[in-house]
Amino acid sequence: GDSVTQMEGPVTLSEEAFLTINCTYTATGYPSLFWYVQYPGEGLQLLLKATKADDKGSNKGFEATYRKETTSFHLEKGSVQVSDSAVYFCALTYNQGGKLIFGQGTELSVKP
């Protein structure tokens, strides 16, 4: 079946450091891929998405590219801020309205 695997956390960085959170997936079809962010005690917020191979999603300085050849959707940001501290979830779904399949989440902590 379909699945998503993320790098384990927590990830601790200093402010202005470069961020990469790895995400790989297995899929039987051609899913859309997502990154969501969750701040403590809150619901999930959509960070970015990509719907087909080679698409790049971007938002608030974060980027991820849909790589079909490596089945990956790694999240990157050039310079993190303390306010980026949160849990990040990689996920996939298809357009028929079924479930989102999530990775286990990666906690990011950014220190001043």
Added chain:
Amino acid sequence: DGGITQSPKYLFRKEGQNVTLSCEQNLNHDAMYWYRQDPGQGLRLIYYSQIVNDFQKGDIAEGYSVSREKKESFPLTVTSAQKNPTAFYLCASSGLGTGKETQYFGPGTRLLVL
């Protein structure tokens, strides 16, 4: 403002009691979902609905029930059969079809057992 609301923010359940979590959306989305989140874990699907008066079980439906009498509303009941209900419950909604599959989430309800 368009969005998804969940209530209450915190809910306490006594042994043997059924409790109902509310989820409302004004995004005109056809599909709605309930997920359960346990500490340090990803989200698992409980139930989902793509149309009024119809819904499907997700991966962990045992001990839960839902209804979809209106497009905007998808309440979740945690029954006494759910032996470990303490968790964070998230409701989501989306459209259906190509380009509409993005799921948007509510703020969540935290359920605690007394």
